[in-house]
Amino acid sequence: MATNHGHPPENEEIIDFHHPYTPYPVQLEFMRTVYGILERGDGQVGILESPTGTGKSLSLICSALTWLRNHKRKNFEVGLDETRREMAGEPGWMVEIALKRKREELMKRWEEREQRLARLRKQEREAEERGRDRKRVRVEERGKKREVDEEEEFLVGVGGGDDDGEGEEGGLSKETREMLVKVGLGGWKREEGEEDGGEGEGEGIKLTQFISELRRPEFPPSLPAELLEKDGKEETKETVKEITLSSRQKLCINPAVARLGSVSAINDRCTELQQSKSKEKCAFMPNAENLKQTHQFRDTTLATVPDIEDMYRIGKQLHVCPYYASRTAIPGAEVITLPYPLLLQKNAREALGIKLEGNVVIIDEAHNIMDAVANVYAADIRLSELRRGRQMLGVYVKRFGKKLKGENRVMVAQIGKVVESLKDWLEGQLQVKGDQGIADPNSLLKSRGADQINLYTLMKYIQESKLAYKIESYVAHTEESQDLTSPKSSTPVLHTLVSFLTALTNLSTEGRIFYEKLPGEHPEIKLSYLLLSPTHAFSSIASSARAVILAGGTMSPFEDYKAHLFPSLPPEKLTTLSCGHVIPASNLFVHTLSSYRPGGVDPFEFSFQKRSDRAMIKNLGLALLNICSVAPDGVVVFFPSYAYLDEVIAIWQTTDPASLPSIWDRLSSKKPLFRDTSSSSSSATSTEDILSCYTTAISSPASPRKGAVLFSVIGGRLSEGINFSDSLCRLVVIVGLPYPNLHSPEWKARMEYIEGTCAARGGSREEAKGEAREYYENAAMRAVNQSIGRAVRHRGDWSGIVLVDGRYKGERVRGKLPGWIRKGLKEEGDRGVAGLMGGLGGFFRGRG
Known part of the structure; x- marks a missing residue:
C-alpha cells in the first residue's frame, strides 16, 4: 500500500490529528510520516506522494498544525523549566510564585489576543449574515490630465x-x-x-x-x-x-x-x-x-x-x-x-x-517544483522588443535629452548601447543557418562598446530611477507609441531587458543562453536564459528550514528530487513515502497494450523513429474504435505532443481506398470527438470552451452513456490541474512516451550539465551517462503520471487506464509509475486488442 524509506515516525503512540473526518488508513500513515519528519527537525526532508482524491492537502494541514501546537506547548514547558533552573537554590515558595506569575502573564496575553480576534470574527460573521454589501472606500483619482509643461514627472531624478x-x-x-x-x-x-x-x-x-x-x-x-x-x-x-x-x-x-x-x-x-x-x-x-x-x-x-x-x-x-x-x-x-x-x-x-x-517549509503540489525554480529564474527578450525599446529611448531622449545631466545622461546612453548591441547580434543571427542554438554570452555585448559597461551599475540605475516606468508612461502620455513599428508589450521593455541582463550577469555552470528563430510573417528571434539545475537556487531553502516537505499527488519518480534539490543530504535525513489510493481495487483497471494482435504482431511503439508508421497509426485508431464501443461516458486520450496529435488525426481523417468511412468518421459515430490545440496555434480554442463542450456532450440526456472522446497532450493545457472526475473520464488512454527532443539545444545542454556534474564528483563515464539517462526518462514519466492522475479524483470514483506502447512493459519504465498504478496493472501476457477488450469489457460491466 505504501513504501516508506528513511526513519519511521518516532511517536508510535496514538496522535489526535484533529482531522474533521474519520481518516482513511493511508491518510493516517501520511499524517504520521509528516509529524515524524517535523518532530525530528534538524534539516529533515520528506518527499511524499498521495494520489489526488486522498485528501492530501487536508492531511498536510492536520499533521503540520497538530505538530506546531504540540511544539508550542513543549516550548512553554521548556520556558518554565528554565525558570526553575535559574531559581535553583531559592526557597520553594519563591519558585512557585515566579512560575505562577509567568503562567498568569502568558494566560493574560493569550486571552487578550484571543478575545480581540474573537470579536473581529463575530463582526465578520454578523456582516455576512446580514448580507449587506461591504462598504467600499472610494478614492477619487487626483491625477488629472497633465498639461505639456507638467511633463517633468517623467524626467529621471x-x-x-x-x-x-x-x-x-x-x-x-x-x-x-x-x-x-x-x-x-x-x-x-x-x-x-x-x-x-x-x-x-x-x-x-x-x-x-x-x-x-x-x-x-x-x-x-x-x-x-x-x-x-x-x-x-x-x-x-x-x-x-x-x-x-x-x-x-x-x-x-x-x-x-x-x-x-x-x-x-x-x-x-x-x-x-x-x-x-x-x-x-x-x-x-x-x-x-x-x-x-x-x-x-x-x-x-x-x-x-x-x-x-x-x-x-x-x-x-x-x-x-x-x-x-x-x-x-x-x-x-x-x-x-x-x-x-x-x-x-x-x-x-x-x-x-x-x-x-x-x-517548516511545506510545498504542496510539488511535482513541478524543479520547473517552478527554473521559471522563476528564466528570462527572455525578443528582437522586436529591443527595436521597440530603442525607438522609445529615442523618443524619450528627444524630449528630455537637454535636461539629462551628469550620471543620468551617461546611464541613458549606456542603456542605448546595450540595447543596440543585443539588437545587432540578433539581427546578425537571423542571417545564420539553423533555427536555434546556444549563444555565447561574451559575444552578445561586443557591438557598440557595450562590453565595457558595468552591467551591475546599469541595472541598479534602471531599478532606482524607475526609468522603465517613466519611458512607458511618457510615450503613452504623448500618444507617440502609435507611431512605433512594433506592437506594444504588456511589460515595459526595459524591465524585460533588466531581467535578461540579471540572468546574463549571474551566468554560471548552472545556466545557458539560447537563441531561437520564431515563425511568423515578420522575421523574429529571441534570446532565452535557462537554468539547467535548481540545486543552487533551492539550497538556501534546504539549508535554512527546520524541515522541508515536498508533497504531491504524483511525485514519482522520486530520484530527481533527491539528486537535484538535495544532492548533499545524508540518507538518514530523507524520508520518502508513496501512499496507496483510497479507492477499492475493483474501481481501477490498468492495462498495457503493446501490440494490435496477439503474440506481439503489429507492435505499438511510438518512439520518434517509428511513430509516423501509417499502419501503426491506423491500428491505434482501430483499437480506439473497439475501446469506444464498450467505454461509457468520457474517454480522454493523451498524445506525446501537439504536432503528433495533428499528424495522427490527419491520417485518421484520410478516406479509405475502398471508399469506407475514414477512421475519424467511424470514431465520430461512436462518440462526439473533441481535441485540444496548442495555445500558440492560430486556431486555438480556450480551455474553458473545450471543457464546456466536452462536458455538455457527456451530460446530454439525448445520448445517455454515449459520452465523448477528448484528445489531449501529455504536458499540455489539459494534462494538469483539470478535474476529470466521475463521468468526465471513465477511461484514460496514454499513447506513447513523451520523451523530450534530445537534439534540441536545451536538452543537449541539460544532459551535458548532468554528465559534467557527475564527472566532477568522481563518477565514471558510464555513471555520468546513466545519471543523464535517468533524468531524461524521469522527465517523461513525471508528465505521464500527471496525465494519469486526471482520472480518479475521489473515493467513489472509478476509471480504466490503458498505456499504449510496448515500452510500458519494461520494468525500468514501469518502476517509475506511482505505486497505486503499478499495483493495479494486470499481467495478462501479450494478447493484443482482443485481450484488452476482454478485461476492459468485464471491468465496465462490473461497474453497472
Whole structure:
C-alpha cells in the first residue's frame, strides 16, 4: 500500500490529528510520516506522494498544525523549566510564585489576543449574515490630465549629483521607512533585483483551495491543557492564525496604480509614490494617520484565515494597503501561504521579512517544483522588443535629452548601447543557418562598446530611477507609441531587458543562453536564459528550514528530487513515502497494450523513429474504435505532443481506398470527438470552451452513456490541474512516451550539465551517462503520471487506464509509475486488442 524509506515516525503512540473526518488508513500513515519528519527537525526532508482524491492537502494541514501546537506547548514547558533552573537554590515558595506569575502573564496575553480576534470574527460573521454589501472606500483619482509643461514627472531624478536622493533606500523615503518600522515592518527594503513575482497561472486558485481546506479542522490551544485547567477554564479551540502573501498586482487597491496592469509597472509606480519628493503620496500606505486601521487589518486577517480576495476586501474596507499591511501580521502568524516565486527567491523572502530558520517549509503540489525554480529564474527578450525599446529611448531622449545631466545622461546612453548591441547580434543571427542554438554570452555585448559597461551599475540605475516606468508612461502620455513599428508589450521593455541582463550577469555552470528563430510573417528571434539545475537556487531553502516537505499527488519518480534539490543530504535525513489510493481495487483497471494482435504482431511503439508508421497509426485508431464501443461516458486520450496529435488525426481523417468511412468518421459515430490545440496555434480554442463542450456532450440526456472522446497532450493545457472526475473520464488512454527532443539545444545542454556534474564528483563515464539517462526518462514519466492522475479524483470514483506502447512493459519504465498504478496493472501476457477488450469489457460491466 505504501513504501516508506528513511526513519519511521518516532511517536508510535496514538496522535489526535484533529482531522474533521474519520481518516482513511493511508491518510493516517501520511499524517504520521509528516509529524515524524517535523518532530525530528534538524534539516529533515520528506518527499511524499498521495494520489489526488486522498485528501492530501487536508492531511498536510492536520499533521503540520497538530505538530506546531504540540511544539508550542513543549516550548512553554521548556520556558518554565528554565525558570526553575535559574531559581535553583531559592526557597520553594519563591519558585512557585515566579512560575505562577509567568503562567498568569502568558494566560493574560493569550486571552487578550484571543478575545480581540474573537470579536473581529463575530463582526465578520454578523456582516455576512446580514448580507449587506461591504462598504467600499472610494478614492477619487487626483491625477488629472497633465498639461505639456507638467511633463517633468517623467524626467529621471536619481544619481549624477544633480538630485538630493540621499537617504532613500529601495525607493522609499526615510520618512516612509520610519513609519514602516512603527507599524511593524522594520527592516523592509526592496532588494536589488527583487521581483514581486506574481503568481503563475492557476496559483491563485490553488492558494484559495488550500485556504478553504485550512478552515475545516479545529485545533486545541497552543497553551498546555493543565494551564487552562488551573485557570478554571475548559479546553477550547484556537483558530489557526494564517496570512496570505501575494504581489502588488493582486493586492493593490489604489485604482490609479492597479490599472497599469503589468507587475513591473505597478511595482515602479508604487515605490515611486513613496519617495519623499513625490507630489502625490499613496493614500493607502501605512502611516501615522491610519495606524489604527493597519493594526485592525493585522488582527482581522489573523482572526479570519483569509485568502487573497479576502485580503483585498479587508484592505479596501479599512482604507489601508493590503500589500504592505499584510506584513504586520507575519510575526503573529502560524501559517504563511504564498505563491512559488515569493518563496523561491531569497531576496523576495528577505523583502517580505520571512525567516526560514527554525521554521517548516511545506510545498504542496510539488511535482513541478524543479520547473517552478527554473521559471522563476528564466528570462527572455525578443528582437522586436529591443527595436521597440530603442525607438522609445529615442523618443524619450528627444524630449528630455537637454535636461539629462551628469550620471543620468551617461546611464541613458549606456542603456542605448546595450540595447543596440543585443539588437545587432540578433539581427546578425537571423542571417545564420539553423533555427536555434546556444549563444555565447561574451559575444552578445561586443557591438557598440557595450562590453565595457558595468552591467551591475546599469541595472541598479534602471531599478532606482524607475526609468522603465517613466519611458512607458511618457510615450503613452504623448500618444507617440502609435507611431512605433512594433506592437506594444504588456511589460515595459526595459524591465524585460533588466531581467535578461540579471540572468546574463549571474551566468554560471548552472545556466545557458539560447537563441531561437520564431515563425511568423515578420522575421523574429529571441534570446532565452535557462537554468539547467535548481540545486543552487533551492539550497538556501534546504539549508535554512527546520524541515522541508515536498508533497504531491504524483511525485514519482522520486530520484530527481533527491539528486537535484538535495544532492548533499545524508540518507538518514530523507524520508520518502508513496501512499496507496483510497479507492477499492475493483474501481481501477490498468492495462498495457503493446501490440494490435496477439503474440506481439503489429507492435505499438511510438518512439520518434517509428511513430509516423501509417499502419501503426491506423491500428491505434482501430483499437480506439473497439475501446469506444464498450467505454461509457468520457474517454480522454493523451498524445506525446501537439504536432503528433495533428499528424495522427490527419491520417485518421484520410478516406479509405475502398471508399469506407475514414477512421475519424467511424470514431465520430461512436462518440462526439473533441481535441485540444496548442495555445500558440492560430486556431486555438480556450480551455474553458473545450471543457464546456466536452462536458455538455457527456451530460446530454439525448445520448445517455454515449459520452465523448477528448484528445489531449501529455504536458499540455489539459494534462494538469483539470478535474476529470466521475463521468468526465471513465477511461484514460496514454499513447506513447513523451520523451523530450534530445537534439534540441536545451536538452543537449541539460544532459551535458548532468554528465559534467557527475564527472566532477568522481563518477565514471558510464555513471555520468546513466545519471543523464535517468533524468531524461524521469522527465517523461513525471508528465505521464500527471496525465494519469486526471482520472480518479475521489473515493467513489472509478476509471480504466490503458498505456499504449510496448515500452510500458519494461520494468525500468514501469518502476517509475506511482505505486497505486503499478499495483493495479494486470499481467495478462501479450494478447493484443482482443485481450484488452476482454478485461476492459468485464471491468465496465462490473461497474453497472
